[in-house]
Amino acid sequence: MLADDVEGLKLIDHHCHGVVRADLDLTGFERLISESFDPPPAGTSRFDSPLGLSVRRWCAPVLGLEPFASPEEYVARREQLGAEAVTRSFLGEAGLGALLIDTGYRSDELHDLAAMGSLAAVPAHEIVRLEGVGEAVAASGVDAGRYPSAYRDALDKASAKAVGFKSIVAYRGGFAFDSEAPDDAEVVRAAGPFLDTAGSGRSRLEDPVLLRFGIWSGARIARERGMPIQFHSGRGDADLELHRSNPTLLTELIRQFDTLGVNVVFLHCYPFHRDAAYLASVYGNVYFDVGSALHYHGPSSPRLLAEAMEVAPFSKLLFSSDAFGLPEQYHLGAMLFRRAILEVLERWIDASHCDPATATRIAESIGRGNALRIYPLP
Numbered sequence: 001m002l003a004d005d006v007e008g009l010k011l012i013d014h015h016c017h018g019v020v021r022a023d024l025d026l027t028g029f030e031r032l033i034s035e036s037f038d039p040p041p042a043g044t045s046r047f048d049s050p051l052g053l054s055v056r057r058w059c060a061p062v063l064g065l066e067p068f069a070s071p072e073e074y075v076a077r078r079e080q081l082g083a084e085a086v087t088r089s090f091l092g093e094a095g096l097g098a099l100l101i102d103t104g105y106r107s108d109e110l111h112d113l114a115a116m117g118s119l120a121a122v123p124a125h126e127i128v129r130l131e132g133v134g135e136a137v138a139a140s141g142v143d144a145g146r147y148p149s150a151y152r153d154a155l156d157k158a159s160a161k162a163v164g165f166k167s168i169v170a171y172r173g174g175f176a177f178d179s180e181a182p183d184d185a186e187v188v189r190a191a192g193p194f195l196d197t198a199g200s201g202r203s204r205l206e207d208p209v210l211l212r213f214g215i216w217s218g219a220r221i222a223r224e225r226g227m228p229i230q231f232h233s234g235r236g237d238a239d240l241e242l243h244r245s246n247p248t249l250l251t252e253l254i255r256q257f258d259t260l261g262v263n264v265v266f267l268h269c270y271p272f273h274r275d276a277a278y279l280a281s282v283y284g285n286v287y288f289d290v291g292s293a294l295h296y297h298g299p300s301s302p303r304l305l306a307e308a309m310e311v312a313p314f315s316k317l318l319f320s321s322d323a324f325g326l327p328e329q330y331h332l333g334a335m336l337f338r339r340a341i342l343e344v345l346e347r348w349i350d351a352s353h354c355d356p357a358t359a360t361r362i363a364e365s366i367g368r369g370n371a372l373r374i375y376p377l378p
Helices: 002-007 026-031 050-063 071-081 083-093 113-120 130-139 144-158 184-199 208-225 247-260 273-282 293-308 327-350 356-374
Strands: 011-016 096-102 124-129 164-167 229-233 264-268 286-288
Touching (some): 083 113, 113 124, 130 164, 130 184, 144 208, 164 208, 208 247, 247 264, 247 273, 327 356
Parallel strands (some): 011 096, 124 164
16 A cells, blocks of 8 residues: 555665764754744744644654653653653654755754764765865855865865765855856955955855855866755755755756756755746756755645655656754654655556556655665665
8 A cells, every 4th residue: 555655665865964872851852943043022922823833732742652742741751751752753753765964053062963863873974065065165265266176186185985965055045146257266266355354263164156066066076076065045044044945046057057967955845845846847966855945844744845845857856854953853754745645646556647556656756766766886
């Protein structure tokens, strides 16, 4: 039966993060179930959201609580069990086959790659964040004249065992940038001011020339090693100007990467998931997911996934949880994906749009098969 096939899939979570090592109080937990930097309005809770509701409904029973336990009961039970036991429980419930982890964000607070693999009892592979490498090079004290070669060497070393790259250029000015690769002379000129700020402890890489240089340096390695480049697109925290992250703004770069044979994977995408689906339908090198949007949508996740599947080839959509900080997000990402794709495909079968064998193949492709094709996994 289709339900058994979907439930049995060992999902490849192609974009995710580590989870916090420490126990969390109520305030700490609530910070991790919202993308907002602002506190909730007085008298309200971040549990009053689709994600918060999903935690109370679907995560509470995993910890031995009744569905819809109160936020206070839920967090107290987490503290009673301890962070490691909670993490193992939720990662085990997710039914995962592999983790592809972006290690470049707040890594000092989170379990590292090896620990995540051990806690999940599955292989864990690294995705290297391009901007993070530039910031590390800046912190090393290199001068502007050596920045291009130092960045290339550092990126090559950092990605030796990686399976892909990720760019957060969407956060650092958006996608409407010059798509051409800069030459080293341009990079050296841009590196000077960037390295000056790094010397004062502010090494956030935002210069458009250096951002392009990082992306093109990643593309050259990706081409050689058969790795894709992920781009954050759509929903994120308040550091993002949403309209600048529409994936269609990256069309010219997509075309250039297409001629090189470099795959582009758009992450998250909401509310631009239909734009990403269109790009995936017309460019052979474009893939996408709806990532964290599934657990942030909670009860509405089947509708979101159905919209993502309207025009995109089934070979172009991938599963990810984009879990960050909370192991609950791994469980919810996987569980809501399974429920959503089952609802979508069973509706297609009931309406005679699809047969069960094809539906099973579609679910397998999105859940794991497409990731196995585009990432160099052992």
